[in-house]
Amino acid sequence: MVAGNGEDKLMSDIVTAGILVIGDEILSGRTKDKNIGFIAEYLTNIGIDLKEVRVVSDDEPDIIAALDALRGRYTYVFTTGGIGPTHDDITADAVAKAFGVGIDHHPEVVARFRERFGADLNEARLRMARIPDGADLIQSATILAPGFKIGNVIVMAGVPSIMQAMMDIVAPKLKSGVRMLSESVRANAREGDVGGPLRAIAEAHPDTMIGSYPFLDEGQKPNTNLVVRSRDQEKLNAAMDAVKEMLAGLGTAK
Amino acid sequence: MVAGNGEDKLMSDIVTAGILVIGDEILSGRTKDKNIGFIAEYLTNIGIDLKEVRVVSDDEPDIIAALDALRGRYTYVFTTGGIGPTHDDITADAVAKAFGVGIDHHPEVVARFRERFGADLNEARLRMARIPDGADLIQSATILAPGFKIGNVIVMAGVPSIMQAMMDIVAPKLKSGVRMLSESVRANAREGDVGGPLRAIAEAHPDTMIGSYPFLDEGQKPNTNLVVRSRDQEKLNAAMDAVKEMLAGLGTAK
Numbered sequence: 001m002v003a004g005n006g007e008d009k010l011m012s013d014i015v016t017a018g019i020l021v022i023g024d025e026i027l028s029g030r031t032k033d034k035n036i037g038f039i040a041e042y043l044t045n046i047g048i049d050l051k052e053v054r055v056v057s058d059d060e061p062d063i064i065a066a067l068d069a070l071r072g073r074y075t076y077v078f079t080t081g082g083i084g085p086t087h088d089d090i091t092a093d094a095v096a097k098a099f100g101v102g103i104d105h106h107p108e109v110v111a112r113f114r115e116r117f118g119a120d121l122n123e124a125r126l127r128m129a130r131i132p133d134g135a136d137l138i139q140s141a142t143i144l145a146p147g148f149k150i151g152n153v154i155v156m157a158g159v160p161s162i163m164q165a166m167m168d169i170v171a172p173k174l175k176s177g178v179r180m181l182s183e184s185v186r187a188n189a190r191e192g193d194v195g196g197p198l199r200a201i202a203e204a205h206p207d208t209m210i211g212s213y214p215f216l217d218e219g220q221k222p223n224t225n226l227v228v229r230s231r232d233q234e235k236l237n238a239a240m241d242a243v244k245e246m247l248a249g250l251g252t253a254k
Numbered sequence: 255m256v257a258g259n260g261e262d263k264l265m266s267d268i269v270t271a272g273i274l275v276i277g278d279e280i281l282s283g284r285t286k287d288k289n290i291g292f293i294a295e296y297l298t299n300i301g302i303d304l305k306e307v308r309v310v311s312d313d314e315p316d317i318i319a320a321l322d323a324l325r326g327r328y329t330y331v332f333t334t335g336g337i338g339p340t341h342d343d344i345t346a347d348a349v350a351k352a353f354g355v356g357i358d359h360h361p362e363v364v365a366r367f368r369e370r371f372g373a374d375l376n377e378a379r380l381r382m383a384r385i386p387d388g389a390d391l392i393q394s395a396t397i398l399a400p401g402f403k404i405g406n407v408i409v410m411a412g413v414p415s416i417m418q419a420m421m422d423i424v425a426p427k428l429k430s431g432v433r434m435l436s437e438s439v440r441a442n443a444r445e446g447d448v449g450g451p452l453r454a455i456a457e458a459h460p461d462t463m464i465g466s467y468p469f470l471d472e473g474q475k476p477n478t479n480l481v482v483r484s485r486d487q488e489k490l491n492a493a494m495d496a497v498k499e500m501l502a503g504l505g506t507a508k
Contacts, residue, residue: 025481027303030295033291039283041284049281050282051316055308084449086453087449124452191339191378194340209342211279211284
């Protein structure tokens with residue numbers, strides 16, 4: 001939504017991402033996903049635009065199809081889920097197939113597992129050491145089964161605390177773009193009362209994105225948050241000034 | 255994952271679905287989605303298999319592309335978001351374009367709006383009365399802006415309480431399949447200890463799906479929930495018996 005005219009510098013600095021959540025338990029509703037919201041906010045904060053999310057089941061063709069669609073389209077793809085020790089953990093194999101590379105037990109991971117598990121190191125646990133050829137490990141002392149990065153795909157655990165630790169490890173190594181700036185104002189008006197003037201403001205400020213989010217306030221009265229986003233602070237300010245002026249005209253501004 | 259051999263009756267009764275979440279605010283992380291988990295659980299309970307979820311931005315070509323991919327693949331598609339009164343609410347128009355039909359103010363909705371809003375009925379609010387030609391309204395006394403169903407696509411609000419009211423209205427009219435049955439057991443074992451035997455059980459019970467979900471228990475010790483799912487109660491029982499016998503062998507069963 002950033003205009004192209006004279007904006008080449010900005011456009012070339014835009015880094016995009018997709019998320020692929022893998023797991024039957026999300027689609028059955030048994031587990032409620034907590035990773036999409038976390039990664040979305042994380043990426044926004046480091047200047048990466050999340051453009052699309054997909055959730056698919058533990059099914060190899062489905063995983064490969066979604067992965068190929070996303071990795072061809074965006075700068076980065078973040079996957080969560082399916083890297084544990086059981087038969088339904090097939091993400092590493094699916095990623096290797098998508099990239100057309102082999103997959104084998106990674107000697108460094110196997111060595112760590114031997115040290116950590118001792119006699120408990122069985123075939124199921126060794127499964128977590130299977131890493132596609134050429135991938136870089138995402139690991140730390142507190143992470144048991146490593147994630148990995150291959151090409152533009154970052155493969156992470158489904159358990160939120162582990163996924164979050166992996167994001168912290170991988171984030172500093174990513175290209176990040178010009179950060180999207182954001183400011184919001186509480187309208188103290190119903191969404192339907194601001195819709196008309198807001199459209200005019202959005203049209204007059206093409207290098208900004210203006211969003212309108214209704215909610216029920218403390219008194220259960222319909223209210224609206226208005227959010228202006230832009231990569232350009234001055235343009236954001238100009239649009240926000242126009243929004244506030246419009247709200248002042250309604251006699252409800254805050 | 256249900257085997258085809260001799261299972262024609264079951265297979266033909268399988269009803270599938272996709273979810274399409276529409277909204278920049280989800281992708282920026284500003285709003286944390288609560289609809290995917292709710293709809294997933296709801297569909298499981300009425301015997302509809304959720305196969306895929308996508309989240310896209312408030313961008314017409316993106317919405318149309320995702321909608322076309324999902325509606326061609328699954329029995330039903332449920333969308334949430336983008337049917338409010340502001341300029342960034344473009345779902346109804348995108349759906350009309352995807353189906354190649356016109357879109358106009360629906361006389362019944364306009365009449366209700368006139369009654370409800372009186373002098374406050376402005377152009378922005380009238381936007382919420384724009385319904386694609388041939389669509390059936392999803393509405394009730396408590397729902398302000400209606401959702402609608404066109405073809406196999408069910409268009410709902412993004413606000414969770416309204417979306418949930420719409421699900422209750424539309425659900426009784428949907429085809430539903432043979433319900434997926436599910437039973438779970440707490441392993442009192444680490445996932446890596448059950449992975450091997452669990453794989454053997456999964457292979458011996460092809461008409462069931464067996465999932466393994468690690469968690470930290472009350473004492474912060476790694477534990478695992480095992481879930482067996484099947485449309486056939488007897489097959490589910492047989493697989494669950496095998497799982498429990500395996501756990502008893504570990505001396506950890508519960």
